[in-house]
Amino acid sequence: MGRPSKKEERTEEILDAxxxxxxxxxxDGSTLERVAEESGLKRSLVRHFVGNREALESLLVDRVLEQSLQQWRGFIDALPARNRCDHLLQGLFSDQYSDAEYILVIESLIFSSARDKVLRxxxxxxxQRFTDDITLILKSDHPKSADQDLEAVSFGLISLYFNLDSLAPLGLNQRYRQPACIAAQHLLNSLTTN
Structure with a gap:
């Protein structure tokens, strides 16, 4: 297998930037000028390799959502058959799996989707996939819980997860990591066992 073409290599560098x-x-604040500066390329080269701003956004969304899906599927596949919720909390709230930059990108995409129907x-x-998967994990450990309770706890866990790493720019995500995990455990404890 040959090495990647210069276009593929530059496209990856531009997407990283x-x-x-x-x-x-x-x-909105990620202008082509900023991307060019971050990538170390001229703006004209950024446009040459990835096209216009809309093409760049589309490539980023594709990449972020695909990587997210692959990582999430890998995480779910690694969960044990029993006590899945304990491992879920560890994955959502431990330093080991934390990626504040990723959360900030996802939140920016969510915010920007208000004006872009396709992105929305x-x-x-x-x-919905993320929420449904967490609800299924909760149901596996709490099969007698009502669906509405499972969905509420799932949403609560997701809310805590996103909020925690969104505090990174304030330097507060480490301070609130343990309280967030405790709050998540309280949510889990509200479900019917067995």
Whole structure:
């Protein structure tokens, strides 16, 4: 297998730079000028390799959602058959799996979806898949719990998860990691066992 073409290599570099910019400045604040500066390329080269701004956004959304799905599927596949909720909390709230930059990018995409119908639909689908998967994990450990309780706890866990790493720019996510995990455990404890 040959090495990647210069276009593929440059496209990846540009996407990496755009990702960092979106985490730092949001989607709207991540101008082609900032992306060019972050990537170390001229703006004209950024456009040459990835096209216009809409093409760059589309490539980023594809990449972020695909990587998210692969990582999430890998995490779910690694969960044990029993006591899955304990491992779920560890995955959502431990330092080991924390990625504040990723959360900031996802939140920026969610925020920007208010004015972009296609992005909104993609982010809704992504969020629903995440919520449904967590609800199924909860149900496996708490099969007698009502569906509405499982869905409420699932949403609560997701809310805690996103909020925690969104505090990274304030330097507060480490301070609130343990309280967030305790709050998540309280939510889990509200479910019927067995």
């Amino acid at each position: 755009f990702y960092r910019c979106v985490a730092r400045y949001g989607l 639909l993609r982010m809704q689908e992504w969020m």
